[in-house]
Structure formats: structure tokens, C-alpha cells
Amino acid sequence: MKLRPIAALATAALIAFTGCASSPDSGGADPSGTTAVTGGPTGDTTYNVTTSADLAKPAAELISGGTLNIVTSAGTPPYGYIVEGTDELRGADMDIANAIAAKLGLKASFTSMEFSGILPAMQANRFDFSIAAMGDTPEREKVVDFVDYSTDSNSIVTTKGNPKSIDGMPSLCGLKISSVQGSVPLGLLQAQNKKCTDKMDIAIFPDNATSLLQVQNGRADATMYQTGVASYLIKTDAAAANLEVVENTEYGKGYNAMAFNKNSSDLRDMVQKALTELKDDGVYDAIHAAWGLDLNKIEVITVNDGLKYNQPS
Structure with a gap:
């Protein structure tokens, strides 16, 4: 495949x-x-x-x-x-x-x-x-x-090696973040941003692929993605080889x-x-x-x- x-x-x-x-x-x-x-x-x-x-x-x-x-x-x-x-x-x-x-x-x-x-x-x-x-x-x-047919949660995705030392939602404060219009991760990010003293700079895109591309190309420090999607993409797509899932907590299961x-x-x-x-x-x-x-x-x-x-x- x-x-x-x-x-x-x-x-x-x-x-x-x-x-x-x-x-x-x-x-x-x-x-x-x-x-x-x-x-x-x-x-x-x-x-x-x-x-x-x-x-x-x-x-x-x-x-x-x-x-x-x-x-x-x-x-x-x-x-x-x-x-x-x-x-x-x-x-x-x-x-x-x-x-x-x-x-x-x-x-x-x-x-x-x-x-x-x-x-x-x-x-x-x-x-x-x-x-x-x-x-x-x-x-x-x-x-x-x-009609509900399965579940998934969301994880933080950043570049390989985690150069910003991201270890959870609070550590996203002050960073450049990409997300998708109308998505659950965007709601999670906006809720966290209300708690940030140093606000995130959240750029919003129409689809997951464009949002993830911002991280891949260094235009964003991180994004939030469905855990299953992110893990699968990183394993199977060579273009995503420079990305990693921050594996400490999954957010917003639904x-x-x-x-x-x-x-x-x-x-x-x-x-x-x-x-x-x-x-x-x-x-x-x-x-x-x-x-x-x-x-x-x-x-x-x-x-x-x-x-x-x-x-x-």
C-alpha cells in the first residue's frame, strides 16, 4: 500500500x-x-x-x-x-x-x-x-x-526529536500550532489557549493534511491529530518520517x-x-x-x- x-x-x-x-x-x-x-x-x-x-x-x-x-x-x-x-x-x-x-x-x-x-x-x-x-x-x-461507529482520541504531533520539549497541552503555550477548522483538536487547543499566559499562535486550515504539512515543513511547532491517524501515517508514509507523536497523554477521546x-x-x-x-x-x-x-x-x-x-x- x-x-x-x-x-x-x-x-x-x-x-x-x-x-x-x-x-x-x-x-x-x-x-x-x-x-x-x-x-x-x-x-x-x-x-x-x-x-x-x-x-x-x-x-x-x-x-x-x-x-x-x-x-x-x-x-x-x-x-x-x-x-x-x-x-x-x-x-x-x-x-x-x-x-x-x-x-x-x-x-x-x-x-x-x-x-x-x-x-x-x-x-x-x-x-x-x-x-x-x-x-x-x-x-x-x-x-x-x-451514528457512532468507533472511538479515537487525539495526540500532539511535532517534529522528530521533539525540539520544543513538548510534554503536554500546557507546554504548547507560546508555540506556533496548526489545526483544522471545526475539528475537535481545535476545540481542545482553544480551551487550553484560554489558560495560557503566553498565547499559542494557532493557524487554522481546512483539512488535516494541510495542517500536518505545516509541522512537516517547520511552519508550525506542533499540531493535534487523531492518535490512530497520526501513528498510521508516520509508520507508512515516508513524507511523514520527520514527525513523531508526543506519547504522554491522549486527549479528547470520543x-x-x-x-x-x-x-x-x-x-x-x-x-x-x-x-x-x-x-x-x-x-x-x-x-x-x-x-x-x-x-x-x-x-x-x-x-x-x-x-x-x-x-x-
Whole structure:
């Protein structure tokens, strides 16, 4: 597996594009049987998904054309990224969404955009739902609904060797920090900045890739990133070899969640049921195992449960 370099990811994140990732072997979900959904880090892992006898008919009635239009944000491996040299979206989020589509007897089509544009797009009802490792927070629940599908936390990322001797949030005071518009890490940083005598200089960007690039190129001293994403990127992308995770504390644990328009409760509940069946079938576990995300799994697929962790946003 080869990721598109960070610099290219930052550029690509500014351009919305569409890519389909429904099962290439079967041409999409079988409304009456089993679909072999392919995915995984090298694109050759197969998840056998049995179409739900209870959900397929109402899903077909609800989704015209038989295709779920899903929005994501590339540049957050292992959740979602662009394979270098292609326009193929790959990641755990794509695998989960494709499995949900197959469970419902549908296909999935993906569009990638800047993270900061996803909530407005969902409020405008441009897509059926989003899957972009987005945190379910009480503030966001005011404008969209969520199906919670995993957890993650956030860590401080700096250049290798930790030249600023960062050892926690208070040590970020007085430093140049990059972050992403509308993100949970930005909320954490802004809350800490209120406590700083020597304020952070926080530069805000539209996507994770651009924010991380500031640290990589020395324009920022540090950023905050989802722990799983940062660790995966540093291990797998040569362009991130000069970065490291400050491994003392993880911050702001919360749900990764799919966002739905407030008027899409029927689809929201259908997706929750489909994901619950995938958990019972073992497909949910298999996807997380394939991407090294076993610690991110949750026991119960919930709706609008953001208050459990009460992340800022």
C-alpha cells in the first residue's frame, strides 16, 4: 500500500472528486444474497456481507437508484486516503460504508471534500451521509444526527526529536500550532489557549493534511491529530518520517461518527441497524482488524451519544 504524499494530499483535499468503491467483483451489493466487498490496506481483503432480509426492501424504497451518495475527507489514513497515482479512495471508513451498503442491498458512491465543508453539505442535504472519522459532539448534534461507529482520541504531533520539549497541552503555550477548522483538536487547543499566559499562535486550515504539512515543513511547532491517524501515517508514509507523536497523554477521546441530515432519521436508523448486523456477523471486527484498529471498536452502535464523551467542537 502506498499513500499519496502529504503535500499531494493537501492539494487533493482542496478539490472535490467522486470515486465509486462498491464491490468490484460483484458489481455492487446482491439484494438477495452475499456480496464480496473488497478493501483493506492493499485492496485485496474480502469481507463477505450477507444482505439483510429485514433492511433491503425498505432501503430500496428509500434510496432511489440503489446507490448511497456518501461524503468523506481524504487525507486521514487509515480511515480514508487517496492511493498514490490514482483517484481511488481507500481506508477503513470506505470498507465500513461499502459493507453497510451491501448489508442494505445497495451500492456506495463516494465524494471527497475538505473536512470543514462536510457539516454544511450535510445540512444542505447534498449527500445521504458522511463518514470521515468525524467526532460526535453535543455542539454538532444541534445541526446533524450521528451514528457512532468507533472511538479515537487525539495526540500532539511535532517534529522528530521533539525540539520544543513538548510534554503536554500546557507546554504548547507560546508555540506556533496548526489545526483544522471545526475539528475537535481545535476545540481542545482553544480551551487550553484560554489558560495560557503566553498565547499559542494557532493557524487554522481546512483539512488535516494541510495542517500536518505545516509541522512537516517547520511552519508550525506542533499540531493535534487523531492518535490512530497520526501513528498510521508516520509508520507508512515516508513524507511523514520527520514527525513523531508526543506519547504522554491522549486527549479528547470520543466517537467517530457518520453524520446525517436532521430530516433523514429513517436512513440514520437503517444504517445503525445495518452496522449492528455487521457487528453481529463479524464483518465490523474484520474491518477493524484489517486496518489495525481493534482498540477503536465499540460494543454498541449508538445514535447521538456524543454527550458520553462531551468533546469540544
